[in-house]
Amino acid sequence: MNLADQENAAARARWVKETKIGEGTYANVYRGYDVKTGQKIAIKKIKAGAFKDGIDISAIREIKFLRELSHPNVIALLGTYSKAQSLSLVLEYLDTDLEAVIKDKTLVFKPGDVKSWMAMSLRGLDFCHSRGVLHRDLKPNNLLISSKGELKIADFGLARETGDVDSRMTCQVVTRWYRPPELLWGSRSYSYGIDMWSIGTIFIELVLRKPFLPGDSDMDQLKKIITVLGTPTEEEWPGHKLLPDYVNIGEESRGQRWTPWIMSVGKVGVELIKEMLRYDPLKRISAKSALYHQFFLDDPRPTAPIKLPKPTAELVPRAMAPDETEGKPELKTAGGGVKRKAESPDPFGDVKKVARRLF
Amino acid sequence: MRTAYEATSQRLRWTYSYEELETVRQELSDRAVEQCRRNWDTEASLLASEGSANVKVPKKFPSPEDERLLVTFYAASIRTIIAEGMLNNGRSLPSAIEGVAITFLKRFYLRTSVLEWHPKVIMPVCLFLAGKVCNHVFDIDNYVASFNKIKRDDILGVEYLVLQTLRFDVIVPRIQDALHGWFLKLQDANPSGVNRIEAAYLVAQSHLKRSRLSDAEFIYTPSQIAATCFRMADARLFQTALDKLLPLDAESQGGTESNSGQQSLKPLLARESLLDILQHVQNAIESAPLDASSEMDKVKAADKLVKLAQDPAKNKSSAL
Numbered sequence: 259m260n261l262a263d264q265e266n267a268a269a270r271a272r273w274v275k276e277t278k279i280g281e282g283t284y285a286n287v288y289r290g291y292d293v294k295t296g297q298k299i300a301i302k303k304i305k306a307g308a309f310k311d312g313i314d315i316s317a318i319r320e321i322k323f324l325r326e327l328s329h330p331n332v333i334a335l336l337g338t339y340s341k342a343q344s345l346s347l348v349l350e351y352l353d354t355d356l357e358a359v360i361k362d363k364t365l366v367f368k369p370g371d372v373k374s375w376m377a378m379s380l381r382g383l384d385f386c387h388s389r390g391v392l393h394r395d396l397k398p399n400n401l402l403i404s405s406k407g408e409l410k411i412a413d414f415g416l417a418r419e420t421g422d423v424d425s426r427m428t429c430q431v432v433t434r435w436y437r438p439p440e441l442l443w444g445s446r447s448y449s450y451g452i453d454m455w456s457i458g459t460i461f462i463e464l465v466l467r468k469p470f471l472p473g474d475s476d477m478d479q480l481k482k483i484i485t486v487l488g489t490p491t492e493e494e495w496p497g498h499k500l501l502p503d504y505v506n507i508g509e510e511s512r513g514q515r516w517t518p519w520i521m522s523v524g525k526v527g528v529e530l531i532k533e534m535l536r537y538d539p540l541k542r543i544s545a546k547s548a549l550y551h552q553f554f555l556d557d558p559r560p561t562a563p564i565k566l567p568k569p570t571a572e573l574v575p576r577a578m579a580p581d582e583t584e585g586k587p588e589l590k591t592a593g594g595g596v597k598r599k600a601e602s603p604d605p606f607g608d609v610k611k612v613a614r615r616l617f
Numbered sequence: 618m619r620t621a622y623e624a625t626s627q628r629l630r631w632t633y634s635y636e637e638l639e640t641v642r643q644e645l646s647d648r649a650v651e652q653c654r655r656n657w658d659t660e661a662s663l664l665a666s667e668g669s670a671n672v673k674v675p676k677k678f679p680s681p682e683d684e685r686l687l688v689t690f691y692a693a694s695i696r697t698i699i700a701e702g703m704l705n706n707g708r709s710l711p712s713a714i715e716g717v718a719i720t721f722l723k724r725f726y727l728r729t730s731v732l733e734w735h736p737k738v739i740m741p742v743c744l745f746l747a748g749k750v751c752n753h754v755f756d757i758d759n760y761v762a763s764f765n766k767i768k769r770d771d772i773l774g775v776e777y778l779v780l781q782t783l784r785f786d787v788i789v790p791r792i793q794d795a796l797h798g799w800f801l802k803l804q805d806a807n808p809s810g811v812n813r814i815e816a817a818y819l820v821a822q823s824h825l826k827r828s829r830l831s832d833a834e835f836i837y838t839p840s841q842i843a844a845t846c847f848r849m850a851d852a853r854l855f856q857t858a859l860d861k862l863l864p865l866d867a868e869s870q871g872g873t874e875s876n877s878g879q880q881s882l883k884p885l886l887a888r889e890s891l892l893d894i895l896q897h898v899q900n901a902i903e904s905a906p907l908d909a910s911s912e913m914d915k916v917k918a919a920d921k922l923v924k925l926a927q928d929p930a931k932n933k934s935s936a937l
Contacts, residue, residue, distance in 0.1 A: 261645075261728045261729065262728055262729070262778070262781045262782035262784070263778075263781075265784075266781050310757060311754055311756060311757045312749075312757065312772065312773045312776045313746075313749070313776055313777070313780065315749050315754055318746075318749045318750060318787065321780075321785050321787065322750060322787045323788075325626055325786055325788070326624070326626055326788050328624065338785040339781070340777040340778075340780065340781050343774075343777055344777075345780075388621065389621060389624075419788075
């Protein structure tokens, strides 16, 4: 036993598993508690031997970033331990997620509620970005909500660090409905703007109570973006036609009058959303600037987390999102290695599988 | 409020003072040697009870210095493996892998003795894991084929142990980025001297390579190490940058508090303490070997010592 073995044994004794709350081929999730403090926890146990090349890279990524990131709006990794070729992540237990909140039609959102969720998302995201971390899979399902109403960014299985100039990144990230146009056109060197686009679409989803741009395929996604927002001009987004997978999407669109759909956020709110959905990623507003936007200074004030609407229905175990338990779909790379990409919802497939997670 | 660096796992869990580092290694070595001794004694008495008295109980056990020699040798060999392109398999490797793998190996041996796990076994696992951390997943079959006498299980079976011994901290702040930062800073301070700065940058990179084989990263920040590398490369050039960053004359401070004696002492003190730190970093770097071959004789002797002393419990033919 080296020192680490001893610590590991102590760690295992501290976390008690109770009930299984999710099961899949990639990981099982259990609810449990911390012997030391009594705090409720979620244990995500990554299955052994599920991957040919050893410990799955999504698990490595999740540990890698969560070990470094400590912020009230980012899910806390309380501990990690391994046992007989398996890896367990101990996470803070969170009651629900933003997707479940949006879908619960018995809940009524006030403008201050939407503002509060946006402020918390942006604070968490600004923290990640300031530490050089891109999330690359923001969606309501990954914004978890604690019993006190605090929102926390979770699932760093697709995250990666920026600033590595010599490597091209994959464009197969971000769940389709929240994916920005530069990725759909195959950009391999992108930055914080991709997360901001996702935040913009989530902002609108909070108002509409349904996904803003639910594409059926990657091509359909581009079409939907362009139909609603209009064809980007060279002036708006210089050089976009040079992107690797650029394709001209049919006839020129001047866009729809979409802002009246979301007038409940007010004129200033609409301005902020437009800044988040700028075509040119370099002109897209940053998380930090968004936090200083007039929208957050104007009345109404953001609702206190504890007063935010939460699903009233009793919590019952339900299926986790497929990418949570079965791993991200594999993506073969040229050298024979395996990377993972974001799962996209398939509206014609098994709808039940896209249910929210319990932690 | 902590700075971003102060919140990193490296600063929180992998930074030591000289003395702490020495204590950690001494304790580790003492523990491992004691364990070995105990097992050797048991082995001897077991064999004696079987009527065989022929046990070679080792007289000498490896010291912390022997451990350092071995670990450094295997750290340097990571560089050789990468430089020879043994692992490329048609794809170029992310440049960060080398530094990350070396740091992993060095960190591993702050928590494990070479008597418990030989670095020959751990080194390939560190490199394999470093690949994943740098977004480059090695195909396991190709990977083991690149090494002599290594099987899949030698990697996959030890990967969890290594990850756990690294306390699951896998992000390593990149000193090469800090060096690039100083490269830009020097150009700011010396807009006309680009050629000289570029030449110094190249030399500084070789110092950085050497620093990776030292303890510098356990004690100093990436920015301090990077500054030292530049200073070692071209001291006068570095001085000009320092004059801009920490000016000595009160006027260029724009200060109106010249009446306060303490205030005017500040830049001088700041500069002195900085130069003092940089000198310490330089000493640390210069105590490291230049490459894998430069301490070969000592490494061989240390390895022999480890082999003889190795815990009999790990030997299959042992009575234990």
